[in-house]
Amino acid sequence: MVDNPGTAGAVAEIAPGITLAGSLGLNVFNAETVRALGRLSFKLLLLSPELSAGEITLLAGAARSQGLRPELAVFAQGNLETMVTEDCLIIPSGLCGKGAGPCSRDQWYGIRDETGHLLPVRIDGECRGHIFNAAETCLVDAVPELVRIGVDAMVIDARGRTPGYAGEMVRIYRDAIARAAKPPASTARGYATLRERAKVIALGGITAGHYTRGVREE
Structure with missing residues (x-):
């Protein structure tokens, strides 16, 4: 996983064929960024955490309609x-x-x-x-929407946390993804519980951050 195009190019040159994933430092805000970085053999790109749900929908739709190859991921859990x-x-x-x-x-x-x-x-x-950030980003109750949008992966940042935290948070999101595959009537009741499970082990509380409110442009 790299966070700038220069590093990606250097790694690809030294180790051709290696799988590259793009981190937050790439600031993936739109489909043109996905297109440009796709030329550097990125298999997965982590979208900017400043994007709202609506902006992610537009970006994913544009990328897919153009047949762009990198998988798209969102920062779903962790302190930004x-x-x-x-x-x-x-x-x-x-x-x-x-x-x-x-x-x-x-x-x-x-x-x-x-x-x-x-x-x-x-x-x-x-x-x-x-x-x-003092509170953890938590998008566990947005999983059904993210699946519908066409997001390929959800990233949990467990750096600096315990193995127990990582294991439990992965279980929570796996449960959320499994629920998202069921009819809506069977998923709505369980997401509040999953969010509470995440909140119990989160550092400093939880927030949906920019996903729900976006970033105000001055």
């Missing part, structure tokens, strides 16, 4: 990255391992904003700070 800083946010706490090895990958870090929300923070190998 909101900011990257060159500064190590752990240094002021005295917990930074700089000079004595990397920061502990077993330790959870976060910063609290002025509203009281706690935002997860992860430090990468170059000591950059990655700040994530």
